[in-house]
Amino acid sequence: MPPIFYKQPIPVNIKAPKGRIVPLQAPQIHLGKSLVALTAHRISSTALTNLRMALKRYLGKKNEFLVHCHATYPVTKKPDGIKMGQGKGAIKDHVARIPAGFVIARIPQISPFMTQKSIYVALQRVTSLLPIPCQFRSQQNNFPSQSLAKITMLKDQIDLRRSLEWKRKHLSI
Known part of the structure; x- marks a missing residue:
């Protein structure tokens, strides 16, 4: 299979309200091994880059993977020592708003007949880098x-x- 190229969305530098994380309407089903969020949470862009780097390190160049969440939502913070009021603070970071049941990362097209412990070890180590509890899901096409x-x-x-x-x-x- 040729490599999968996906251009992630560009974060917009416009201040936005905190809002709520909208739950999923239906479960997401993807073929292969995937990492699923168990609770709704916000993940920072640094945590997502650490996730990508760790998956590259553990899986190597042969296995391809997809990260389905992108940090595009701006988060503001007032500088230290500033009193309350005088408007909203400057944009500090960007986060990804992830609902419960959302597929964070996935490794597509793995044969169900091959037991690859390295993939499970990689996904287990990657979950320790994320600030939310995650679960492994395996979906094969059994036809x-x-x-x-x-x-x-x-x-x-x-x-x-x-x-x-x-x-x-x-x-x-």
């Missing part, structure tokens, strides 16, 4: 080619049975 042949054979038998029943019913009169 073996032999089952397709069986399904088509069963459908042919059902069609043959129906046609014989129709002939008996309508032509015997």
Whole structure:
């Protein structure tokens, strides 16, 4: 499979209200091994860069991975020693607002027949870098080619049975 290139969104330097993290409408399902957030939380851009660097280090150049969250939401902070009032502070950092059940990172297209402990070790070490509790999820496409042949054979038998029943019913009169 060719490498996956994705250009992440650019953070906007406009002050925004704190707001709330909007929950997911439906669960996210991706093939392969993925890291899923268990609670809603904000993750800073430094934590996400540490996550990317750690995944690169543990997985090496052969395995590709995708990080689905990007720090685009601005966070403001007043400087130390400033009294309350006089407006909102300057933009300090950017964060990613992550709802519960959101897939943070994923490693696509891993064969279910190969047991790769290094991937689980890498995902386990990466979870210690994140400020939220995470869970591993594995989703495979289990459609073996032999089952397709069986399904088509069963459908042919059902069609043959129906046609014989129709002939008996309508032509015997």
